[in-house]
Amino acid sequence: MGxxxxxRGGRAHNRRDxxxxxxxxxFAERGYRGTSLAxxxxxxxxxxxxxxxxxxxxxxxxxxxxxxxxAEDYQRFDGGSDEPHLDGMRHLMEYNATRPGVVxxxxxxxxxxxxxxxxxxxxxxxxxxxxxxxxVAGLREELGERLAAGLTPEQASALLVAVMDxxxxxxxxxxxxxxxxxxxxxxxxxxxxxxxxxxxxxAGAVADA
Amino acid sequence: MGxxxxxRGGRAHNRRDxxxxxxxxxFAERGYRGTSLAxxxxxxxxxxxxxxxxxxxxxxxxxxxxxxxxAEDYQRFDGGSDEPHLDGMRHLMEYNATRPGVVxxxxxxxxxxxxxxxxxxxxxxxxxxxxxxxxVAGLREELGERLAAGLTPEQASALLVAVMDxxxxxxxxxxxxxxxxxxxxxxxxxxxxxxxxxxxxxAGAVADA
Numbered sequence: 001m002g003x004x005x006x007x008r009g010g011r012a013h014n015r016r017d018x019x020x021x022x023x024x025x026x027f028a029e030r031g032y033r034g035t036s037l038a039x040x041x042x043x044x045x046x047x048x049x050x051x052x053x054x055x056x057x058x059x060x061x062x063x064x065x066x067x068x069x070x071a072e073d074y075q076r077f078d079g080g081s082d083e084p085h086l087d088g089m090r091h092l093m094e095y096n097a098t099r100p101g102v103v104x105x106x107x108x109x110x111x112x113x114x115x116x117x118x119x120x121x122x123x124x125x126x127x128x129x130x131x132x133x134x135x136v137a138g139l140r141e142e143l144g145e146r147l148a149a150g151l152t153p154e155q156a157s158a159l160l161v162a163v164m165d166x167x168x169x170x171x172x173x174x175x176x177x178x179x180x181x182x183x184x185x186x187x188x189x190x191x192x193x194x195x196x197x198x199x200x201x202x203a204g205a206v207a208d209a
Numbered sequence: 210m211g212x213x214x215x216x217r218g219g220r221a222h223n224r225r226d227x228x229x230x231x232x233x234x235x236f237a238e239r240g241y242r243g244t245s246l247a248x249x250x251x252x253x254x255x256x257x258x259x260x261x262x263x264x265x266x267x268x269x270x271x272x273x274x275x276x277x278x279x280a281e282d283y284q285r286f287d288g289g290s291d292e293p294h295l296d297g298m299r300h301l302m303e304y305n306a307t308r309p310g311v312v313x314x315x316x317x318x319x320x321x322x323x324x325x326x327x328x329x330x331x332x333x334x335x336x337x338x339x340x341x342x343x344x345v346a347g348l349r350e351e352l353g354e355r356l357a358a359g360l361t362p363e364q365a366s367a368l369l370v371a372v373m374d375x376x377x378x379x380x381x382x383x384x385x386x387x388x389x390x391x392x393x394x395x396x397x398x399x400x401x402x403x404x405x406x407x408x409x410x411x412a413g414a415v416a417d418a
Binding site: 166 | 237238239240242243313316317319320321322323324325330333334337338341357358359360364365367368370371372373374375376378379381382383386387391392395396398399400401402
């Protein structure tokens with residue numbers, strides 16, 4: 001990439017990571033439109049030119065920040081784990097409850113992306129499609145083809161994504177009133193307990209099933 | 210308020226409404242931080258001073274926009290209606306599906322409000338508390354004290370708010386893939402069908418209840 005990298009070796013890699021981390025924080029605080037590369041640079045003690053060396057535009061920086069976060073989460077919660085799908089989502093919420101800054105960033109940027117011509121709009125459209133497909137597969141594996149109240153895995157998947165996004169928003173605003181993990185668990189129970197006839201009330205009916 | 214109002218009478222009232230309507234659109238497109246009073250003024254053909262005559266600050270304008278929207282929705286979907294609570298929420302989603310601009314505005318501003326020192330942060334904290342309490346009362350009235358999968362009305366209420374917010378985000382990004390009304394209905398079935406033993410499987414058990 002040029003003289004700076006040749007001279008500094010591993011430090012260039014660390015510098016890139018540092019820019020991504022600080023950019024994530026800054027996007028979280030100010031949104032994409034309220035963030036300038038100059039501010040990100042200043043927080044690290046670089047010139048704007050120094051940031052442009054690693055990321056040619058603010059848009060490129062945003063998309064790399066989002067991709068990095070998704071890749072890390074995927075590694076942590078889906079990479080080869082064989083726990084039931086909804087348990088994985090509970091663990092993701094437990095982890096998110098320890099990192100409000102990252103959740104804030106995601107909440108602000110995903111919502112901002114619904115506006116026309118937002119640079120992350122296509123990214124989020126694709127990301128949500130992939131997420132819904134991923135949950136369809138996981139829910140089908142855990143609960144089968146017909147879920148509680150006759151829901152399809154496709155319907156339950158869109159609802160699961162909505163529940164996690166929506167609860168995170170409420171929790172960010174009011175962490176003492178909104179228990180992220182307890183509520184995701186409650187939703188998991190809704191999906192699970194109706195998937196087969198409810199146990200106590202239908203002892204006789206189970207034999208018919 | 211001054212000479213302008215005295216001279217123009219009803220027109221001042223219309224002008225105020227027009228500012229609110231255009232401000233809602235502009236906040237929706239650009240977020241709060243990306244919107245200036247100058248842009249709102251320009252879109253209406255006023256000077257910035259003309260807007261400041263009605264709303265002293267951008268923050269005041271934002272809060273009035275949000276209050277107006279809430280008051281209109283409350284009138285429309287809760288004011289004296291005696292339909293079951295979850296039917297009311299279905300009707301709200303049917304209505305929202307016809308006004309993506311308003312939904313976009315709400316989605317962007319509520320998410321942006323999680324950031325530190327956002328002028329609508331306190332507004333949204335209070336708004337979500339009121340919304341959750343409102344749904345607790347409505348769900349308790351419709352479904353009783355113990356809902357599907359043993360959920361409390363409080364848990365179901367936070368989930369209902371999350372589902373509506375989260376589905377709206379997915380729908381704004383991908384309206385052909387995400388059916389707002391079908392999915393809110395699916396969630397209503399989850400809450401309803403477990404609240405009493407599911408009808409087809411437990412014909413015998415109903416008599417015990």
